[in-house]
Amino acid sequence: xxxxxxxPPAPLGLRLRPGAAQRIGLWVFMGVATxxxxxxxxxxxxxxxxxxxxxIGMPWQLWLSxxxxxxxxxxxxxxxxxxxxxxxxxxPLRAGGACALAFVATQGWAWQxxxxxxxxxxxxxxxxxxxxxxxxxxxxxxxxxxxxAWVQRSPKxxxxxxxxxxxxxxxxxxxxxxxxVALFAMLRFIDPAIAAQICGTR
Amino acid sequence: MAHDAADDPDxxxxxxxxxxxxxxxxxxxxxxxxxxxxxTAIVVGLIGVLLSNLMRLQIGFPGHFAFITPERYYQFVxxxxxxxxxYLLTALFLGGFGNYLIPLMVGARDMVFPYMNMLSFWVYLxxxxxxxxxxxxxxxxxxxxxxxxxxxxILPGTPGHDWGIILMLVSLVIxxxxxxxxxxxxxxxxxxxRCEGMTLLRMPLSVWGIFTATVLALLAFPALFxxxxxxxxxxxxxxxxxxxxxxxxxxxxxxxxxxxxxxxHLFWFFGHPExxxxxxxxxxxxxxxxxxxxxxxIFGYRMMVWAIVIIGALSFVVWAHHMFVSGMNxxxxxxFATSTLIxxxxxAIKVYNWVLTLWRGDIHLSVPMLFTLAFILTFLSGGLTxxxxxxxxxxxxxxxxxxxxxxxxxxxxxxxxxxxxxxxYHWFPKVTGRMLDDRLGHxxxxxxxxxxYLIYFPMHxxxxxxxxxxxxxxxxxxxxxxxxxxxxxxxTVVALIVGAAQLVYVFNLVWSAFRGRQADPNPWRAASxxxxxxxxPPVHGNWGPRLPVVHRWxxxxxxxxxxxDFIPQNAPLAAxxxxxxxxxxxxxREASKGAAA
Numbered sequence: 001x002x003x004x005x006x007x008p009p010a011p012l013g014l015r016l017r018p019g020a021a022q023r024i025g026l027w028v029f030m031g032v033a034t035x036x037x038x039x040x041x042x043x044x045x046x047x048x049x050x051x052x053x054x055x056i057g058m059p060w061q062l063w064l065s066x067x068x069x070x071x072x073x074x075x076x077x078x079x080x081x082x083x084x085x086x087x088x089x090x091x092p093l094r095a096g097g098a099c100a101l102a103f104v105a106t107q108g109w110a111w112q113x114x115x116x117x118x119x120x121x122x123x124x125x126x127x128x129x130x131x132x133x134x135x136x137x138x139x140x141x142x143x144x145x146x147x148x149a150w151v152q153r154s155p156k157x158x159x160x161x162x163x164x165x166x167x168x169x170x171x172x173x174x175x176x177x178x179x180x181v182a183l184f185a186m187l188r189f190i191d192p193a194i195a196a197q198i199c200g201t202r
Numbered sequence: 203m204a205h206d207a208a209d210d211p212d213x214x215x216x217x218x219x220x221x222x223x224x225x226x227x228x229x230x231x232x233x234x235x236x237x238x239x240x241x242t243a244i245v246v247g248l249i250g251v252l253l254s255n256l257m258r259l260q261i262g263f264p265g266h267f268a269f270i271t272p273e274r275y276y277q278f279v280x281x282x283x284x285x286x287x288x289y290l291l292t293a294l295f296l297g298g299f300g301n302y303l304i305p306l307m308v309g310a311r312d313m314v315f316p317y318m319n320m321l322s323f324w325v326y327l328x329x330x331x332x333x334x335x336x337x338x339x340x341x342x343x344x345x346x347x348x349x350x351x352x353x354x355x356i357l358p359g360t361p362g363h364d365w366g367i368i369l370m371l372v373s374l375v376i377x378x379x380x381x382x383x384x385x386x387x388x389x390x391x392x393x394x395x396r397c398e399g400m401t402l403l404r405m406p407l408s409v410w411g412i413f414t415a416t417v418l419a420l421l422a423f424p425a426l427f428x429x430x431x432x433x434x435x436x437x438x439x440x441x442x443x444x445x446x447x448x449x450x451x452x453x454x455x456x457x458x459x460x461x462x463x464x465x466x467h468l469f470w471f472f473g474h475p476e477x478x479x480x481x482x483x484x485x486x487x488x489x490x491x492x493x494x495x496x497x498x499x500i501f502g503y504r505m506m507v508w509a510i511v512i513i514g515a516l517s518f519v520v521w522a523h524h525m526f527v528s529g530m531n532x533x534x535x536x537x538f539a540t541s542t543l544i545x546x547x548x549x550a551i552k553v554y555n556w557v558l559t560l561w562r563g564d565i566h567l568s569v570p571m572l573f574t575l576a577f578i579l580t581f582l583s584g585g586l587t588x589x590x591x592x593x594x595x596x597x598x599x600x601x602x603x604x605x606x607x608x609x610x611x612x613x614x615x616x617x618x619x620x621x622x623x624x625x626x627y628h629w630f631p632k633v634t635g636r637m638l639d640d641r642l643g644h645x646x647x648x649x650x651x652x653x654x655y656l657i658y659f660p661m662h663x664x665x666x667x668x669x670x671x672x673x674x675x676x677x678x679x680x681x682x683x684x685x686x687x688x689x690x691x692x693x694t695v696v697a698l699i700v701g702a703a704q705l706v707y708v709f710n711l712v713w714s715a716f717r718g719r720q721a722d723p724n725p726w727r728a729a730s731x732x733x734x735x736x737x738x739p740p741v742h743g744n745w746g747p748r749l750p751v752v753h754r755w756x757x758x759x760x761x762x763x764x765x766x767d768f769i770p771q772n773a774p775l776a777a778x779x780x781x782x783x784x785x786x787x788x789x790x791r792e793a794s795k796g797a798a799a
Contacts, residue, residue, distance in 0.1 A: 020394060021314040021315070021390050021394045021395070024389075024390045024393050024394055025314070025315060025386050025387075025390045028385075028386050028389050028390060028420065029382075029386055031420065031421070032382055032385075032386075032420045032421070032424060035420070035421045035424045035425075036424035036427060036428065039424055039425050039428045039468065039471070040428055043428060043432065043443070043464060043468060046461060046464050046467075047443060047460070047461060047464060050459045050460075050461060051459065052442075052458050052459030053459065121435075121439055121441060122439055122440040122441045122442070122456075125441075125442065125443065125459065125460075128435070128441040128442070128443065132431070132432070132435065136431075
């Protein structure tokens with residue numbers, strides 16, 4: 001994104017650390033996304049407490065996708081550290097993006113597995129939420145991949161002075177990982193019986 | 203804090219746009235984007251007003267207008283509500299005033315993410331186009347009521363249950379994307395791009411109101427997003443998030459187990475903060491207008507800031523007072539009634555402080571001030587009936603009546619719109635370099651002010667009488683006397699007059715923008731920073747080669763011993779007029795120095 005495009009000839013004011021505005025912007029965005037997924041979580045629990053909901057088994061592929069996202073997060077963190085020290089970042093940076101792509105592909109594989117097990121989008125609310133939440137999370141990963149592609153498109157954006165860009169990518173990947181782990185745990189452990197207990201409907 | 207925008211290594215310096223397209227169409231300048239937002243919102247708002255007048259024709263003179271069928275009546279109601287709340291007021295306060303005022307008031311050159319700011323407007327425009335497209339879709343726009351409650355919203359029997367509701371939900375989702383992009387900008391700009399000396403507690407209350415409302419929007423709109431997406435899936439893919447098992451038009455549907463109540467919770471978790479997303483910018487702007495036009499510092503500035511923040515926080519824990527008739531555990535009813543009434547405390551603080559600011563002020567009854575005073579009265583009237591409706595036992599009998607229509611129109615319809623008008627009369631000279639016509643302004647004010655009271659005061663009476671809202675006609679309701687029907691006809695006539703008065707206002711806007719009297723750079727002799735740009739209207743980059751430096755708050759009016767009755771925020775420190783806390787601190791420092799000597 002094109003931040004801070006105004007560059008006065010003789011600016012009067014305190015100089016900020018490079019990328020300071022983007023840092024705040026990312027924190028705010030992560031706050032909005034947290035609100036979004038939290039509200040979906042509340043809706044999930046409320047809906048699953050109804051009598052028509054039945055538990056679904058989580059496909060094993062989700063463990064693999066979790067591993068991909070964890071690996072991507074670590075790779076990008078390494079890239080951020082290396083960028084701070086002025087070292088080459090291409091390899092871990094590319095690995096981070098590739099892991100995220102693998103994550104999305106594995107989620108698609110998990111979808112296929114569930115569909116193969118006759119869990120449809122419209123039948124059981126547990127299934128409906130699974131497809132909806134994983135799709136929405138994948139959409140956030142795709143947004144991250146756009147930013148990642150933009151950062152690594154130009155060597156200038158990988159220079160030592162621009163280490164903050166990679167740091168922000170890494171931060172967003174950690175956020176995506178945290179959200180996914182929370183979603184996975186919710187989908188895996190909060191079944192209709194527990195949801196009904198939480199809501200006091202049984 | 204202060205922002206040096208040269209922190210982007212990709213940026214080889216900013217060049218002002220030179221072509222018509224980059225200047226006025228794909229513009230990244232916050233001022234142009236503000237005007238784009240405001241113009242679009244006003245146009246769509248006029249459609250909303252037209253719809254309300256059509257609705258009133260049916261209520262006032264049932265049976266006289268054959269083209270207003272029951273289906274169309276509900277479509278008018280729904281589209282009027284959604285347009286006014288979301289596409290007019292939210293867009294105008296955040297996209298319009300937020301964009302124009304934040305960078306100028308905090309001494310920034312622009313928003314920190316100008317490209318995203320531009321995208322925000324175009325995505326907003328797309329949402330408006332999708333919304334208006336539903337008028338031309340098969341079956342027309344949705345007639346589900348602005349709350350879009352399932353199950354009826356997506357079932358046959360409700361107008362626009364096919365394309366109308368889908369386009370409405372898609373439009374809302376797009377709008378939320380636009381609001382989020384804008385909101386990220388406003389929050390980050392306030393936190394990062396303030397000029398030297400502009401501490402958070404020196405920011406004008408307009409900025410505080412818009413800033414807090416933006417935070418509310420960023421946290422509340424996701425609830426509308428969640429409910430919108432889930433309902434869209436219920437409609438298009440046959441999921442049962444909100445749809446229970448039911449028989450529709452004699453046919454058993456495939457839905458089962460969904461919870462309409464879940465939708466209501468999500469909708470109102472957004473819907474109540476939405477009231478304050480509209481009200482908080484209005485509170486802030488009114489505070490500034492009162493101070494300028496009464497030539498007096500705002501009373502209790504810090505208290506006003508905290509009141510804005512506390513109201514914003516409390517607005518997230520009152521949503522279920524919109525659902526008292528849906529049924530809930532009595533303890534929940536008690537909790538939400540209590541939290542609702544607690545909001546009255548910081549709100550009352552604000553009203554008292556506005557009145558205390560006026561007290562012994564040098565009040566200039568300019569058009570912006572007239573609108574401001576009208577806001578205080580109207581907000582007070584609407585707020586007091588809110589105290590009635592906040593109580594479960596009073597709300598339940600009144601909830602389905604015109605009492606509620608009167609209440610919410612006074613408190614979140616008319617009151618914020620009065621602020622919109624006042625604010626546009628106030629800042630129009632800054633935006634265009636010309637004054638709005640004063641005589642047309644007075645005409646617009648008095649017709650609007652008196653007219654809205656003639657419309658909504660009688661509605662309270664109709665509500666207490668038991669006249670139900672949402673009804674297409676009242677044939678066969680013996681308990682409704684003829685006098686109530688006459689009153690409805692009277693309200694309709696006044697509503698048509700008030701609607702026509704808005705055309706006077708639009709004419710004034712367009713005519714004055716080109717032919718209006720040339721404005722002084724600071725026609726109201728205001729102290730806040732936006733009036734001290736080197737050029738009026740401000741050019742790209744706002745401040746010339748150097749950013750301003752701020753030495754005081756924005757409320758240095760009628761300072762004893764000062765050469766003029768206002769001291770600009772960026773006047774040298776020696777000019778005095780510091781905010782009370784800084785003045786006390788300076789006094790204490792000097793006293794201790796004196797004692798040490």
